[in-house]
Amino acid sequence: xxxxxxxxDPEGYGLWEQPAEKAGxxxxxRMLGQFGAVNAGVAFAWHRIALAxxxxxxxxxxxxxxxxxxxxLVPTGHLGxxxxxxxxxxxxxxxxxxxxxxxxxxxxxxxxxxxxYAPAAWESVLLPVWDQHTIAWRRVNRxxxxxxxxxxxxxxxxxxxxxxxxxxxSAAPIVSVPGDPRALFTRVLKMDMLGLMAIGGGAxxxxxxxxxxxxxxxxxxxxxxxxxxxxxxxxxxxxxxxLRVDQALGSFGLALDEVDLGAVxxxxxxxxxxxxxxxxxxxxxxxxxxxMRDLGVEKILRDQNMLRLQAGGIHDARQFVAGWxxxxx
Amino acid sequence: xxxxxxxxxxxPATHPLSPRHRYAQFPWAARMMSDYAASDLWExxxxxxxxxxxxxxxxxRHFAEQHLRPLAAEADxxxxxxxxxxxxxxxxxxxxxxxxxxxxxxxxxxxxxMPWRALRHAPVWxxxxxIEEFSRVCGGLSLLLSAHHLGVMPLLLSGNPRxxxxxxxxxxxxxRAGDPHLVAFAITEPGAGSDVEDGHGAESYRPGVVSTPxxxxxxxxxRKIFISGGDLAQSVTVFAALQGEGMASWTCFYVDCxxxxxxxxxxxxxMGMRASGAAELEFSNVFxxxxxIIGGLRNGWAINRATLNTSRIPVSAMALGMARAAxxxxxxxxxQYQLGGRPxxxxxxxxxxxxxxxxxxxxxxxLIWQEARHAWRPRQLHAALCKFHATDRAQRVxxxxxxxxxxxxxxxxxxxxxxxxxxxxxxxxxxxxxxxRLSLVEDWQTQLLDPDTHSMRPGVSV
Ligand SMILES: Cc1cc2nc3c(=O)[nH]c(=O)nc-3n(C[C@H](O)[C@H](O)[C@H](O)COP(=O)(O)OP(=O)(O)OC[C@H]3O[C@@H](n4cnc5c(N)ncnc54)[C@H](O)[C@@H]3O)c2cc1C
Ligand SMILES: Cc1cc2nc3c(=O)[nH]c(=O)nc-3n(C[C@H](O)[C@H](O)[C@H](O)COP(=O)(O)OP(=O)(O)OC[C@H]3O[C@@H](n4cnc5c(N)ncnc54)[C@H](O)[C@@H]3O)c2cc1C
Numbered sequence: 001x002x003x004x005x006x007x008x009d010p011e012g013y014g015l016w017e018q019p020a021e022k023a024g025x026x027x028x029x030r031m032l033g034q035f036g037a038v039n040a041g042v043a044f045a046w047h048r049i050a051l052a053x054x055x056x057x058x059x060x061x062x063x064x065x066x067x068x069x070x071x072x073l074v075p076t077g078h079l080g081x082x083x084x085x086x087x088x089x090x091x092x093x094x095x096x097x098x099x100x101x102x103x104x105x106x107x108x109x110x111x112x113x114x115x116x117y118a119p120a121a122w123e124s125v126l127l128p129v130w131d132q133h134t135i136a137w138r139r140v141n142r143x144x145x146x147x148x149x150x151x152x153x154x155x156x157x158x159x160x161x162x163x164x165x166x167x168x169x170s171a172a173p174i175v176s177v178p179g180d181p182r183a184l185f186t187r188v189l190k191m192d193m194l195g196l197m198a199i200g201g202g203a204x205x206x207x208x209x210x211x212x213x214x215x216x217x218x219x220x221x222x223x224x225x226x227x228x229x230x231x232x233x234x235x236x237x238x239x240x241x242x243l244r245v246d247q248a249l250g251s252f253g254l255a256l257d258e259v260d261l262g263a264v265x266x267x268x269x270x271x272x273x274x275x276x277x278x279x280x281x282x283x284x285x286x287x288x289x290x291x292m293r294d295l296g297v298e299k300i301l302r303d304q305n306m307l308r309l310q311a312g313g314i315h316d317a318r319q320f321v322a323g324w325x326x327x328x329x
Numbered sequence: 330x331x332x333x334x335x336x337x338x339x340x341p342a343t344h345p346l347s348p349r350h351r352y353a354q355f356p357w358a359a360r361m362m363s364d365y366a367a368s369d370l371w372e373x374x375x376x377x378x379x380x381x382x383x384x385x386x387x388x389x390r391h392f393a394e395q396h397l398r399p400l401a402a403e404a405d406x407x408x409x410x411x412x413x414x415x416x417x418x419x420x421x422x423x424x425x426x427x428x429x430x431x432x433x434x435x436x437x438x439x440x441x442x443m444p445w446r447a448l449r450h451a452p453v454w455x456x457x458x459x460i461e462e463f464s465r466v467c468g469g470l471s472l473l474l475s476a477h478h479l480g481v482m483p484l485l486l487s488g489n490p491r492x493x494x495x496x497x498x499x500x501x502x503x504x505r506a507g508d509p510h511l512v513a514f515a516i517t518e519p520g521a522g523s524d525v526e527d528g529h530g531a532e533s534y535r536p537g538v539v540s541t542p543x544x545x546x547x548x549x550x551x552r553k554i555f556i557s558g559g560d561l562a563q564s565v566t567v568f569a570a571l572q573g574e575g576m577a578s579w580t581c582f583y584v585d586c587x588x589x590x591x592x593x594x595x596x597x598x599x600m601g602m603r604a605s606g607a608a609e610l611e612f613s614n615v616f617x618x619x620x621x622i623i624g625g626l627r628n629g630w631a632i633n634r635a636t637l638n639t640s641r642i643p644v645s646a647m648a649l650g651m652a653r654a655a656x657x658x659x660x661x662x663x664x665q666y667q668l669g670g671r672p673x674x675x676x677x678x679x680x681x682x683x684x685x686x687x688x689x690x691x692x693x694x695x696l697i698w699q700e701a702r703h704a705w706r707p708r709q710l711h712a713a714l715c716k717f718h719a720t721d722r723a724q725r726v727x728x729x730x731x732x733x734x735x736x737x738x739x740x741x742x743x744x745x746x747x748x749x750x751x752x753x754x755x756x757x758x759x760x761x762x763x764x765x766r767l768s769l770v771e772d773w774q775t776q777l778l779d780p781d782t783h784s785m786r787p788g789v790s791v
Binding site for chain 2: 101112155163219222292310316
């Protein structure tokens, strides 16, 4: 047992090792919450590393024994969630020509850059690709693809940002999924989205403590600021956000296959808006000092923004949910 | 470049059901009510301005593109410099801005650089136009260039021609000569941020910066924090209480930063607005002669509040400029980014989002121009309303842009992540948005408490 799985042992009980069981799901989500409370950037990196290990196990790929923490994953295509097409395909609706073309393009890494936020020393990344009308995977070594280092990102200060591009002749072999590729991809998206929410929930808990503590010592307007309705409103917004996240995560704390991806995606839209709003309110409680990097609350806001932008972001998630419910383009 | 005839979901302009080009065939009288040229939105707004202001708007945009644009990313990414240091490129920018008149436009020639024909319009309007253009290109650089005006404002609001001639004229002269003398505005103290923006809070605050009378003037002691441009300023309008008295004794002192006892303690490492320093200033027995008391003893509180009334509309314009930048970045992304062989802008969901962003941005401009146009004597209620509303909404616009770009939006090169970090300040400084809401109410009290005396109708009108 370890926080992060470092072996191919199927009996392990680390992060994202046993999501098929309710206890394993709860363990993973709570762990990510705890990590997120300390540092959302690091939590995000570990989450994606654990997902990479999960997918590798499903694909029966050997883990990189020398540097298991250097293998990460990007669970989506180059932007968003492929409108309604991905959801339609995942739910087994017959894909139109347009759906197929869109999915092929969404997962086309040759003509589009894929954005990666990962520890600076990452060595390989697992990516979904479109292959023969289905989703397969590729493990790409850093040296095999064109990797552009980007300037500092909005948040996740502990990580670095990259653009990846598949070169015309790519060495990375395509690995098809033993079993049902739809099921695997659905699980990966669920774990990714739930993990992002859990990390955000942890970071929110930390922001809440900071804001509450500060409001209990800072005096303005002749009293502690916690005694002003304006500040009480800010603190209550944070509390409602926390309840929403807890409720959402609570309702998804089931064995992975009992969780509905459409519901996760729909809930993610709302949850991440609340997480960001709450982080904004936590900054606001602090006034000017909240804007300063020394304190750390502005970092929570930047990290919440970053979490919101991952897994396809929340704009396209609306189309995804529509597709999940059967809508076409 | 080959332009497509239409966006997906819309008819080409030549289609019989696309009405705009048919209006021209209407009879004259109908044409007068329907026919129009669909010009660029920025041009439309600029042409609606009085000619002198339109000229300022064009010049400001040009200056921002020429001189701010090349520095924006660099100034944001640069390492935090020791307090008081300024990169050579920012120094050059300040000199250029000074020479071009952007540091002296609150007075007309021969003292300042305001065009005479612009004198017919509220200076707050002019500065709002300029700041929108600057902050569209870079929030931090626009703050660098505009905090100076905040610093100078108490000198102008002293209403004393001798103060203006003696202090503002030489500041403006040096700015115009390309050797800028920058001024900062210092009200915030470690123990009072909101309490120096709000009378109710000030009432119970024990002042932290205190002046003691001595022969020929006063000695200042205490600390001011978060002072924008306090690191590069050569002088600061410092607000301090008289020894043994409360905030009602607040007096504005025009402090020379070379005076013994003045110390630049540190500059903050901030979330955004990184081109502008937020400085902590320490005063240890800093001597200020009588003739550097601005506006008279015990008039500081009112001068402070009047200064905030002139600056809060321009701060709204700062947020507007950034909302516009976010919208423009989103439009550019939507036009260039291809998904499924089509640009994003062909998708209806993207069109809806962009429509909201344009509407938000332009309604902020309408509000700001409406209030700025009449801001000869800027009313607290109007200024505070613009400030909290525009800054809150502008951040929302920026979030829409980030959402459109998903994980690409977190990359510095897409610009919107920086706009977010910059915009976030505008909801905190110049009074938090909570305090600005309360400022609105404070000013409105007269009507709320006794509506019938102040209105033709019974009840309060909004
Ligand atoms: C980058 C930056 C630049 C700045 N530039 C300048 C400058 O050039 N010159 C200058 O003098 N100052 C400057 N400031 C200071 C700025 O104006 C203050 O930070 C701001 O007014 C908030 O004050 P505070 O930080 O003390 O927060 P606080 O007043 O401590 O506020 C903390 C929280 O309490 C709430 N609160 C406080 N009092 C009340 C009340 N009475 N009723 C209800 N709610 C209340 C606030 O809304 C906030 O949510 C700058 C600040 C920053 C961050
Ligand atoms: C009280 C009232 C007074 C009215 N007065 C008048 C009047 O005086 N004269 C008159 O001529 N009409 C009048 N109307 C009609 C009114 O203008 C229409 O109801 C309105 O334009 C919507 O059309 P619809 O009801 O057919 O809805 P639909 O067009 O069926 O719309 C249903 C939903 O589909 C969406 N939708 C439809 N097409 C598209 C598309 N291409 N892309 C994306 N989304 C789409 C709509 O936004 C809406 O959400 C009135 C309606 C009401 C309720």
